[in-house]
């Protein structure tokens with residue numbers, strides 16, 4: 001009697017299991033961590049047409065997760081740790097999600113390759129002409145990204161495998177609210193699985209304006225940049241969001257003449273304006289031109305290059321154009337209507353505080369639910385969704401979350417900005433530390449880095465920390481920890497930091513702000 005797939009239309013071997021090889025067969029029942037080994041249950045083996053016996057699950061899996069990015073992975077593993085039968089679905093070449101394959105990991109690895117090969121972080125010490133490699137090729141850069149992507153995919157597969165999460169390769173679409181059809185890359189690779197709970201973690205894809213002809217060669221979206229065949233001599237970046245500015249700074253470091261076109265009047269509006277000014281100064285120094293308050297209306301491609309036309313009539317010639325003008329939720333392939341769900345006009349799903357969609361047993365996490373659309377938050381959303389689905393108690397995400405922008409130089413912050421404190425009439429004082437005044441700053445040749453602390457003049461609590469320069473995205477966590485514990489600036493004044501380190505910037509900035517607050521007291525404020 002056939003036992004599997006329950007409602008499938010093809011052999012289950014059309015899906016592959018982690019880490020490689022054919023599907024490992026029907027799902028097993030797992031013991032929760034720490035509990036005695038369980039005798040393998042045959043509950044899933046209910047033959048087609050048989051009535052459900054008491055205690056028998058009517059579904060193939062307790063949880064099916066769609067999308068294997070950070071949100072999906074953590075939802076799947078959290079479910080597995082609770083002893084649930086879990087499957088995760090993604091395309092064979094997208095295991096690890098946008099994060100590993102086209103987004104965070106490749107872009108951050110590319111940045112490291114650029115920083116290393118151009119030798120730019122050492123130029124303060126060895127001179128403006130210092131290079132590790134004179135003629136950097138695209139393969140020098142992408143060899144490193146491919147290596148890291150490969151390793152990261154292995155890590156994801158191994159984690160899923162050791163947690164006994166079945167990896168089903170293909171594109172998922174709803175058949176009904178509890179049933180998902182998985183279509184593999186080849187004809188006949190199609191089958192259907194059902195689950196008590198579903199987590200949608202399908203992320204986003206670059207938004208592509210319909211009037212622009214993307215040719216994957218000269219006119220690219222931000223995912224396709226990783227397939228460039230040569231470093232463009234000149235590049236137009238459309239959209240000065242985080243993606244656009246990160247790539248603009250990498251190509252500028254490689255020597256491309258970059259023009260950034262942004263329809264708003266400012267960029268990175270959520271960051272500290274002083275730090276954004278420092279970044280703009282640095283990028284202009286690298287021959288980046290900014291066109292703020294300008295909208296791209298047309299891009300023409302010829303044999304020799306591209307011409308980008310702006311609404312103002314300006315025309316910009318460049319070897320290539322990269323669009324980074326926002327992203328769109330990846331929901332179009334899901335057949336949401338069959339699940340009773342609708343996406344908004346940007347393909348995103350709405351959820352409640354437990355990441356539950358309006359269909360109660362279907363959750364959505366990660367970029368597909370919109371802001372903040374970061375890898376770190378997506379992971380925690382996935383874990384919390386799985387916990388909620390199976391009644392495991394958990395605390396909500398901490399309100400205080402850091403932002404890291406991997407431009408060259410990098411930016412990071414946590415807590416309030418000066419603008420926010422001013423508009424909500426919170427009295428504060430600023431403490432500054434410049435890397436060039438720190439021994440470590442001199443040793444590493446970072447003359448422009450800075451740390452800015454915002455401190456309440458009422459109770460001396462730390463309200464915000466803003467960093468620019470080497471290690472900013474790591475150093476921010478010191479301030480985050482102090483703020484999360486409700487700490488005051490005095491903690492930083494009294495703490496002994498290793499010397500010489502960049503962390504010492506906290507002490508310098510803390511002393512600076514306490515001196516200012518003391519002056520206020522001294523002058524009778």
Ligand SMILES: Cc1cc2nc3c(=O)[nH]c(=O)nc-3n(C[C@H](O)[C@H](O)[C@H](O)COP(=O)(O)OP(=O)(O)OC[C@H]3O[C@@H](n4cnc5c(N)ncnc54)[C@H](O)[C@@H]3O)c2cc1C
Pocket residue numbers: 066067068069070071072089090091094095096097098099100102103104105107108170171172173201202203204222243330331333334365366367368373374375376378379404406
């Ligand atoms: C260029 C770039 C740089 C970034 N840099 C950073 C950074 O430095 N730090 C940071 O925190 N965040 C960064 N992000 C954002 C980060 O990558 C995302 O927040 C994160 O990847 C979102 O995770 P997710 O769980 O939503 O899934 P994603 O990583 O978006 O993956 C979704 C997966 O779902 C799959 N999928 C979609 N539809 C289906 C379907 N129907 N069936 C099966 N599978 C499907 C896709 O194939 C994909 O693999 C960056 C993003 C980009 C694009």
Ligand SMILES: NC(=O)c1ccc[n+]([C@@H]2O[C@H](COP(=O)([O-])OP(=O)(O)OC[C@H]3O[C@@H](n4cnc5c(N)ncnc54)[C@H](O)[C@@H]3O)[C@@H](O)[C@H]2O)c1
Pocket residue numbers: 238239240241242243244246261262263264294295296297324325326327372373374404405406
């Ligand atoms: N370091 C990080 O944490 C990191 C890095 C990269 C991406 N991300 C995530 O990815 C998400 C998407 O980033 P993004 O930069 O693509 O999107 P975004 O929406 O933040 O930025 C798009 C920008 O393009 C501009 N724009 C749109 N159409 C335009 C046009 N025709 N002409 C000129 N300008 C135009 C918009 O005004 C906007 O400023 C971010 O919200 C972020 O969460 C995070």
